[in-house]
Amino acid sequence: MKIGVPTEIKPFENRVAMRPAGVEVLCRDGHEVRVQSGAGAGSGFSDEQYEHAGAIIMDNAATLWDGCDMIVKVKEPLPEEYPLMRKGQIIFTYFHFAADRTLTEAVQHSGAVAIAYETVQGEDRSLPLLVPMSEVAGRMAVQQGAKYLEKTFGGRGVLLSGVPGTPRAEVVVLGGGIVGANSAKIAAGMGARVTILDVNLERLRYLDDVMPPNVSVVYSDLHTVREAISTADVIIGSVLLPGKKAPHLIVAEDLQHMQPGAVIVDVAIDQGGCVETSHPTTHHDPTFEVDGVMHYCVTNMPGAVPRTSTFALTNSTFPYARNLANQGWHKACGNSLPLLRGLNIVDGKVTHAGVAEAFGMSYVDPATVV
Numbered sequence: 001m002k003i004g005v006p007t008e009i010k011p012f013e014n015r016v017a018m019r020p021a022g023v024e025v026l027c028r029d030g031h032e033v034r035v036q037s038g039a040g041a042g043s044g045f046s047d048e049q050y051e052h053a054g055a056i057i058m059d060n061a062a063t064l065w066d067g068c069d070m071i072v073k074v075k076e077p078l079p080e081e082y083p084l085m086r087k088g089q090i091i092f093t094y095f096h097f098a099a100d101r102t103l104t105e106a107v108q109h110s111g112a113v114a115i116a117y118e119t120v121q122g123e124d125r126s127l128p129l130l131v132p133m134s135e136v137a138g139r140m141a142v143q144q145g146a147k148y149l150e151k152t153f154g155g156r157g158v159l160l161s162g163v164p165g166t167p168r169a170e171v172v173v174l175g176g177g178i179v180g181a182n183s184a185k186i187a188a189g190m191g192a193r194v195t196i197l198d199v200n201l202e203r204l205r206y207l208d209d210v211m212p213p214n215v216s217v218v219y220s221d222l223h224t225v226r227e228a229i230s231t232a233d234v235i236i237g238s239v240l241l242p243g244k245k246a247p248h249l250i251v252a253e254d255l256q257h258m259q260p261g262a263v264i265v266d267v268a269i270d271q272g273g274c275v276e277t278s279h280p281t282t283h284h285d286p287t288f289e290v291d292g293v294m295h296y297c298v299t300n301m302p303g304a305v306p307r308t309s310t311f312a313l314t315n316s317t318f319p320y321a322r323n324l325a326n327q328g329w330h331k332a333c334g335n336s337l338p339l340l341r342g343l344n345i346v347d348g349k350v351t352h353a354g355v356a357e358a359f360g361m362s363y364v365d366p367a368t369v370v
Contacts, residue, residue, distance in 0.1 A: 001325045002032045004068035006061050007039040010075045010299075012283035014042025014306035015313065017072040017093065020053040022318045027054030031325050036064050043310040065089075070329075072321050074313065075300055076103055087111030087347070090329050092321055094118055094133075097344055098245045098358035099272040108348045113329050117317060118270075119243045119352055120342035127242060128338065129320070131178050132312035136302040138182025138238065141265040142190065144301075145171070145234035148263045148287055148294050155294055156261030158233050161191030168193050168214075169233040174225065174249050174274060176203045176217070179238035179267050187234075188212045195228050225249055230257050237266040237274040243344070243354030246271040252290075260292035269297040334370040343369070 003026060005018045016039050023033045035055040037047055047057050058064040065071060065084035073093035077085060079102075085091065088111065095116040097104045107114050117129035127134075142160075149169065151157035162168040171187040173180045176198035187194045188211065196211075197220035198204055204217040211217070218224050229235055229250060239246050246268040255277060268274040269281075277290045281297045283304055288295050302309035320339060323332045333340045343366040344352040356363035 001069045001328075002034065002067060003321075003325055004058075004064045004071045005033065005035045005039055005055075006064055006071065006073060006081075007036040008074050008303075009061075009078055009080065010303070013075055013300050013303040015074045015303055015310045016040040016043050016045065016306075017074045017314070018318065018321070019043075019310065019314050020045055020049045020055075022314060022321070023050055023055045024053040025318075026322065026325055029322070029326055032056065034058050034064050034068060036061060043306040070321075070324060072317075075303075076100070077106070079106075082106040082110070085110035085112045088113065090115065090324060092117070092317075092324060094270070095344060096270045097352070097355040098243060099270065101359050104345070104350075104355060104359060104361075107345050108350070111347050112345070113343070113347070114345040115324070115329070115333075115339065115342045116243070116344045116352070117342070119344060119354075120320060120338045121242060122338050129313075129316050129342075130240075130242075132316050133302045133309065134178035135182050136305065136309050136312060137267050138179035138236075139186050140301050140305065141179070141183045141236045141238070141267050142171070142186040142234075144286075144296050145187075145236060145263050145265045146190065148296055149233055149261075151261075153294070154261065154287070154289060155263055156233055156259060160187070160234070170195070170231055171234045171236065172197070172228045172232040173236045173238060174220070175238035175240065175268075176200065176207050177238060177240055179240070180236070181207060183236045183238060183267075184211060184215050188215045192234075197224060197228060220249070226254060226257065229254060229262075231259065233259065233262055235262065235264045237264065237268045237278075239268050239274040240271065241354070243352050244271070245354075245358050246274045248274060248276040250275040250277075252276045255291040255293045258291075258293050261294065263294045263296065265296045267301065269299050273297060330370050333366070340366050340370065
């Protein structure tokens with residue numbers, strides 16, 4: 001199989017979808033791996049390292065995409081990449097289709113086979129390819145919240161930890177999953193008072209057992225969310241419904257009851273955001289203000305720490321990419337329930353229920369297309 005690893009073109013995205021070590025393994029398996037020149041530079045990997053591992057270095061994206069049976073990426077294809085997708089080509093990356101109708105329709109039109117990292121799901125309902133980036137984003141969310149809480153960045157001017165004789169900042173985490181737990185861990189370690197809200201009582205019991213004393217857990221409903229955010233300095237939105245659009249736990253009118261200069265870090269923005277007033281931003285222009293509340297809604301947060309993120313991501317994605325290369329997508333998805341659940345679009349057919357639901361499209365059971 002011919003496998004392509006393009007340079008990411010999303011603004012300030014410095015991750016790469018495959019390390020030289022992965023290239024070497026695939027080449028030993030008998031595959032041809034094409035890597036776009038400079039693809040690994042942001043993560044500290046040179047073209048020479050990829051070439052030494054057996055890759056063919058390609059000068060431009062169009063040449064790389066053309067003729068490759070599988071493209072392995074980090075982020076979703078952007079409009080300039082839409083014409084490069086073709087019928088039958090496997091594209092293995094983060095897609096987050098439910099938040100982007102234009103992307104969904106472009107992939108449908110191309111006839112490509114879209115396998116989304118974020119919906120590859122284990123038999124225990126775990127999300128093995130989302131976990132590593134959720135860990136990174138959760139920990140980064142607190143760093144960003146603390147920074148934009150500074151007055152010089154438009155925040156309330158509150159130090160997260162406080163100092164003796166002053167109150168600590170209040171951090172509210174919406175959702176107690178991987179992002180939420182990592183956010184709470186870092187915020188608590190920095191000395192803030194942390195509240196985690198979730199609707200899963202078993203998860204709340206677990207978090208109550210493992211979190212330090214300055215973290216409290218609360219069952220989430222309309223009233224508890226409104227009460228918590230009214231006094232919060234930093235709110236971290238970490239709600240996830242796999243493959244579906246995130247629900248709005250904070251609506252526009254709620255901002256009027258929040259403290260001026262409070263900061264919202266909406267990590268759920270990849271799936272549309274869990275705050276009604278959120279919209280995607282970039283590392284170049286990461287924040288905006290609505291009703292006196294700062295919003296940080298960068299869609300590729302882990303791209304700011306690419307060395308860490310690339311290692312964390314490829315440790316998880318490579319075994320699946322290797323299976324797709326060695327077996328082909330039909331056989332690999334037929335033999336692997338996680339990969340079958342990762343199938344989102346095949347030859348124009350939407351094969352993930354969450355994506356179909358988001359846009360009112362027809363849903364096709366993925367088991368019928370493998």
